[in-house]
Amino acid sequence: MVENKIETGEAAEAASPRKKAPRGRRLAIVGIAAVLVAAVGIGFWEWHETPGFCASICHNMDPYLETYLQEEGVAGVDKYGNAVSDTTALLSTRHRETNATGKPEIRCMACHHPVIKQQISEAVQQTTGGYEFPQTEPTLGQLTAWEGTEGTQFCVNSGCHSYLRGSDGLVDRKKLEESTSWMDFNPHAQHHENLKVECGECHKGHRASVMMCTGCHQHEGVSMPSGWVTKAEGDRILADAKANTHAPLS
Template sequence: MDNVENEVREAEEAKNQEGKADAQAEPHGKRRSLRLNRKTVILCVIVGLIAAVGVGAYKWHETPEFCATVCHTPMDEAYLNTLYANPYEAAVDKWGNEVSKADAMLASKHGAMGKTCMDCHVPAIEEQITEGLEWIQGDYYNPLSERDLARLVAYRGVGETEFCLNENCHNITKSDLTNETADQARNPHSWHHSEYDCSDCHKGHRASIMVCTQCHEDSEVPQGWLTWEEGQNLEHQYMSWNDEQFLAGTSSGE
């Protein structure tokens, strides 16, 4: 009888000991789980912050201020002012010359439509590497050398006309463009001079030039624009010493 009672008592004590062990182990398990969850939260926060900084940096890279701050010293005044100029008011070009109506500069007209530097100066990795090296070495002109359409499309695999006339920019054909200006005495878009490109007349950061006036004095010159002779004088004054396109005898168009 005593043996049976002892066995029962031992069994109950063993059961009680197991219960105590489980009770002690349970809080430890909870603390461990809580500790793991806290680490996960911290990791997620860090990843989120890195992602937010990356997105912010990418968006900043797309803004004109990025160009002025990080890369090109002359960008802040010489170029950004033409981009932000009211297209219906007088402004100054990248060289500091007065332009009686700012929409004579493509930068002003495009800026008013919400366009930025990157819409025309599409970043290409080869071009960015070249410009980055030039920037580090100080091997660039101030103001920068101009870029005609041939140079703007050099890294992009598109034709010079397609750079402007496409579904994302001016979604019209050459024929459409010719018809739009057909009422002028001298249609500037008649394309009978096939050697001319859009950038020969339309300039980005200085007054555009009515090239037709080189031969046709009765050509209509929009407000703010220059005649061909005025454009030549300006280019000789500001470009003859620093622009490879000018020195090569070709037209330039930024």
């Protein structure tokens, strides 16, 4: 009988639940886990804000990162692989390091504001292969559509060309004209009452900027900023890019 009692006692001890760790120890474990999760989250967000993030996740971003990382003021290439005589003509290159602001470097996300819905859409396209390469060239209006803002607000947002912003939050055309009034030929002169050229029609981020004025015969001889191309050359570059656009291989 004694032996049975002993066995019963051992079985009861084996069946009883393990003792819980002291409350202080459990809190310490939870705290350490929370710190690790926060550290990983902060690290990912810091990486997310760097230009390298775009090209590492979406491989079709490589040409865009390459134009961004080029040295300014030298011969280079655009996102389509075309030669550019002066990389200053690419806003992605020129805006990386600039004396116009107090920032030592302007990163991609400063202009291309991350919108969750847009990022989800892009992630789906990347996963399913539902995108074109090279990417089509969006207008400023298309770039800001996810934010629900007007195209010119891409350029005059806080910290950028806000000095050109009017009371309505858009580019003030009079301020724009005055900003280049010192030039022999003022490209921003508002002499066409009904012609509202969008900033992005001339200023290109990842290919040579285009002097749209050369599309009119009276301006064929106008001098252009270094590295810029005429409207005819710009049209040819874009036509060649569209002809070579294809869906990625699956």
